[in-house]
Amino acid sequence: TQLLEQSPQFLSIQEGENLTVYCNSSSVFSSLQWYRQEPGEGPVLLVTVVTGGEVKKLKRLTFQFGDARKDSSLHITAAQTGDTGLYLCAGRRGVSSGNTGKLIFGQGTTLQVKP
Amino acid sequence: KAGVTQTPRYLIKTRGQQVTLSCSPISGHRSVSWYQQTPGQGLQFLFEYFSETQRNKGNFPGRFSGRQFSNSRSEMNVSTLELGDSALYLCASSDFYEQYFGPGTRLTVT
Numbered sequence: 224t225q226l227l228e229q230s231p232q233f234l235s236i237q238e239g240e241n242l243t244v245y246c247n248s249s250s251v252f253s254s255l256q257w258y259r260q261e262p263g264e265g266p267v268l269l270v271t272v273v274t275g276g277e278v279k280k281l282k283r284l285t286f287q288f289g290d291a292r293k294d295s296s297l298h299i300t301a302a303q304t305g306d307t308g309l310y311l312c313a314g315r316r317g318v319s320s321g322n323t324g325k326l327i328f329g330q331g332t333t334l335q336v337k338p
Numbered sequence: 339k340a341g342v343t344q345t346p347r348y349l350i351k352t353r354g355q356q357v358t359l360s361c362s363p364i365s366g367h368r369s370v371s372w373y374q375q376t377p378g379q380g381l382q383f384l385f386e387y388f389s390e391t392q393r394n395k396g397n398f399p400g401r402f403s404g405r406q407f408s409n410s411r412s413e414m415n416v417s418t419l420e421l422g423d424s425a426l427y428l429c430a431s432s433d434f435y436e437q438y439f440g441p442g443t444r445l446t447v448t
Contacts, residue, residue: 254435265342265428265439266381273435311381315435325371325394326430326437328381 226250227314229329237337239301244332246312247294253315255288255295256326260309269297302336309333340365342431342440350446356417359443363410363431369393370412371437372404375426384427387412419447 228247236242246255254273258266270279272288272295279286285298295312310333313326343362351357363370371394372384383396387406404414410431416423424447430437 256436258439263426263442263444265344265430265441268436268438271436313381313437325383325386325396326373326381327383328373330380 226327227312227329229310229312229332231332232330233333233335235335235337236302238304240336242299242302242334244297244310244312244334245294246296246314246329248314249293250314250316251292252327253292255292255312255314257286257295257297258311258313260311260331266311299334302334304336304338307334307336342429342438344427344429344440344443346443347441348444348446350448351419352448353419353421355419356415357419357445358413358415359427359429359445361412361414361429361431361440363412363429364433364438367431367433367438368410369432369434370406370410371430371432372412372414373428373430374398375428375442376424381428384414416445421447423447 230245256271257269260266270286275290275292277288283300287296309331311331312329345360369388371386373381375381385404386394390406401417406412426442426444428439428442430439
């Protein structure tokens with residue numbers, strides 16, 4: 224059972240276009256993180272959202288955490304070729320000491336931005 | 339601060355052998371988690387160590403084990419390697435909410 228469903232799985236767009244990646248679950252998460260990963264490398268943390276309804280902006284990237292803390296989205300404005308990569312959402316179920324380290328990952332969205 | 343380091347970066351082993359991977363977390367981080375990443379299954383949680391104790395464990399067979407030392411460095415071991423163990427093994431260190439990943443160790447089992 225995949226607790227975090229990411230969509231779309233693949234996205235190929237032209238430079239300058241906008242896009243949105245979705246991360247959905249029927250479970251509540253105490254926090255949600257977005258990562259970007261390049262081939263052969265580890266995921267790089269982009270943002271962490273903690274509060275329901277929270278919106279965070281990182282230059283051309285906008286991240287939103289759903290009010291019920293079950294879903295999140297990543298919106299990229301005016302995509303650039305350097306945005307190409309695998310985008311992963313990852314949720315943490317609880318903040319108790321017994322559940323701090325375990326992240327549940329979505330399947331990932333492979334983004335290709337063409338010049 | 340230096341990031342998470344993993345050694346070795348690449349490894350080729352034969353079926354039936356065992357392997358040990360090493361991870362040094364970010365200075366000051368006491369939690370270290372390990373993940374397996376494959377094209378078919380994505381990123382799957384293996385286990386987490388905190389202050390030398392295993393705090394969480396994923397759904398992997400007993401051939402996968404780990405440990406953490408007093409300086410927070412961690413190792414994971416896979417015994418009796420199978421072809422399906424070929425993957426990118428990622429280590430992440432945490433300061434509570436956020437996890438920071440190392441570059442991974444690419445293990446190929448032939």
